[in-house]
Amino acid sequence: MTRQSAPDLFAPGLFEGTGFYEVFAWYRANDPVSWQHPAGEPEGFWNVMRYHDAVAVHRDSTRMSSTKGMRLGTADRAVDAVANKMLIVADPPDHTRMKRVLIQPFSHEVLSRAEAYVEKVVADVVATAVREPGPDLLRQLERIPTDVICAIMGLPRSDWEWIGRKTTEAFESPSEVRRVTANGEIFKYFSDLVRENRRTGENEFISGLTARNSGGGGLTDQELVFNFSGILAGGNETTRFTLAALTLQLAERPDQLGHVLSGEADPAVATEEALRWSVPGMHVLRTATEALRIGDAEVRPGQRVVTWIGSANRDPEVFDDPDTFDVDRTGNRHLSFGAGRHMCLGSRLARLEIGAYLRVLRDTVRSVTLEGEPRYNGSNFTWGLNELPVVLHP
Template identity: 80%
Template sequence: MNQRTAPDLFEPGLFQGTTFYEVFAWYRANDPVSWQHPAGEPEGFWSVTKYHDVVSVHRDTTRMSSVKGMRLGSADSAVDAVANKMLIVSDPPDHTRMKRVLIQPFSHEILGRAEAYVEKVVADVVATALQYPEPDLIKHLERIPTDVICAIMGLPRSDWEWIGKQTTEAFESPSEVRRIAANGEIFKYFTDMVKENRRTATNDFISGITARTHSSPQLTDEELVFNFSGILAGGNETTRYTLAALTHQLAEHPDQWRRIARGDVDPAIATEEGLRWSVPGMHVLRTATEAVRIGAVEIAPGQRVVTWIGSANRDEEIFDNPDTFDVGRTGNRHLSFGAGRHICLGSRLARLEIAAYLRTLRSMVRSLTLEGAPRYNGSNFTWGLNELPVVLHK
């Protein structure tokens, strides 16, 4: 790239492939905290691409606020409706209060009891994929996070397919109208469920959460609804993208697959490389509440700051050979779950599912073949594969 001309980070179609990594590399080397004002955005923002700068933004909950939204392209009215009522768009003390309650179902103890179910779901999905190959393996893989999070939340089995589709629409639809509508459908679903459970107490997940809120801290029904939606999305979309990216890389790099198949690499280690590589949450938005310096740049109060996780995960100062997929990579300090107070609530569950998937592949699958070109969704927010022509072989 021309070192004197900044590449366009918002070129149409850039995220429909992987060439944006070259753009990130340019910014890391030449303009790590750059001013951007893409078409369609009402105002500009600072774009942060280096690892340590990204971490500093995420950890600074005093001067970097989430209340004004956490992604580009969000409607102000939608953000205002959930501000300080939904974990991902809240600041302390509201964030602390809500997280203290909501993190309980994702403790090591509770997830330890769910491990056998996760293994069963993964084994069933892989067995089905072996017996009934699809042109798009994602049609099988998407069942893993959907079935697991829906089961943990105690949602009716008959609703799982609908829930998966609505969650995808809420985050991935190119239409803002459709995203808002899908989120509205999910909010209504949980509103009805919380109301019904107040009367019948038949959902153990909701009852467990609401039981804890009878003493301080207490969540309102509205906060429960918004955060159940967030838990559903966090447990569904991002894990699916990591499973797809990991499978793609194993099929494309047989040497890495052989390391898994032979048992040379611990699945827990390979899981971290899958997370670093897949970057299901590509960017995070914050708003400065007071003047703050990031790198060599002074950020003014009220200005927006966007951190690019995809760039941080390829920072040459942190990762050796960052553009190489290495299932045995150790000391893998990726930021795919974020950093600081807003680190992903479901990170333990995601790791559990991905590691179970790798163990199952090792025990049930002989080889993986890539049968065509994979297709990316083109999003600069929840980025990943939405079509993966990989076939698993016994």
């Protein structure tokens, strides 16, 4: 294939399966930093495909800004409304200030106390899936991250199902109108919750963040509301996709399933491979504030740069046999949680949930079978399975 016959990275339906990995491989080999201007985008941008280039972009907080958005297809007005008020679209010093507050509920010390609860949620979900197998295991697995993050945030149990549904809609709907509407509903929900907690102080999660703000330099109520939406997405969407991708690989790879169920595979090591393989955050966008060079490309100020995490995680210069799922893979330096200042807040929690899932499978399941055709959501941002016809056997 020549440079002139470059495959279309934005072909309709490309992400409805896994064929895009072949497209990524072509770009890594032939045009690792390419200029693109697909239909529907107001302006062009640079695509970054190789691991080390992607790391350099993520770690460059001096010449790369997040305030112009962090994903393709987002309306400018929506980004402008939350820029420097929401962690994922903030730069220092606002990013530093907000992260200092928001990282506290996800510290090792705090999550160590939540470990028993996570194990219970996972055990309950797996037991239900074994006892009541349905046509789509994903509908049961998605309870794990939703129930855990909602419990940590102290949200009313009666709201959990609605929150999970709206979070998915806000980040995955192909309709911009539906995404914007769902985000608006989530923002209103948390606005009401923060305002009510100012009066009652009953929500310990919110009160804890507010108490840390009393010395000044903390988050405003508006910043709390915007970032709660980000916490939901990070705690819900990405982990759900990783659990689903992991389960599918175990169903399709008896050798890997055998390693897990026999106890030979270290759950911590297998967790990292599940994260590398699943790539729940497929791309990340930054905007250059200064001229810089990425590979052979000369990037001008104001130009957008898109790092493709799904490509970086399969870069053969970094990962041996990258297209093979291997629960025993060590030295796994995947970028599924990002790199640099914007490293995912919920990375510890995600690892805790995935590790617990692997341990519960090991202790309670004898086989995992694929009973139909898995289906993907087709998104090039929060990509993953939306139908998983898998059965867990006791």
